[in-house]
Amino acid sequence: ENRWDRLVEQFRQENYRLFQLASQSVFTVALQAGLSALKTPQCYSTPEHRNASCPVCQDWLNILAMPLPFAHCSQSRLVCHISGLPLNEHNQPMVLPNGYVYGEQALMQMAADNHGQVICPKTKEIFPYKKVEKVYVM
Structure with a gap:
């Protein structure tokens, strides 16, 4: 057979x-x-x-x-985990006090909806928007 x-x-x-x-x-x-x-x-x-x-x-x-090779990406692209938008000069990366980075537009919208507070989607920690800092990527 x-x-x-x-x-x-x-x-x-x-x-x-x-x-x-x-x-x-x-x-x-x-x-x-x-x-x-x-x-x-x-x-x-x-x-x-x-x-x-x-x-x-x-x-x-x-x-x-699974059996296929990985893509070769010579230039990284940062994407906001909240909005899915790329992080660039129009949507700058911002870091929360706990170290997680998200897009400025998503955090501003979240702060507007929550009386100036942002909630980290990963840890559920709450921070005032004033504590959010800009990230500089080289």
Whole structure:
């Protein structure tokens, strides 16, 4: 039985080679290329540290991307964990007294909604907005 399965597989591979057919569909190749381009070690950390907007962090794609290589990112991008917006000159990174960094826009909105207080989403600690400091990234 095992020999027949091997013979069938050899025939299939020879047929692909003879007619210059790919052994994988174009969709599979494109999906793997996309997942590999987005895959980072963060995608395989604990579930609460995963990015909700990252396709590779979704459970069903995370499993498919497991054997693929990690993406090479030569330039980091900082993203606010609260709003999902990039941290840049229009949304500057701000650090809470407990060391967690979030975007200025999200913290200002939170302070406006909570009478000048900001609540750290990770630790649930409450701080006055006056204690929030700007972070300088080089």
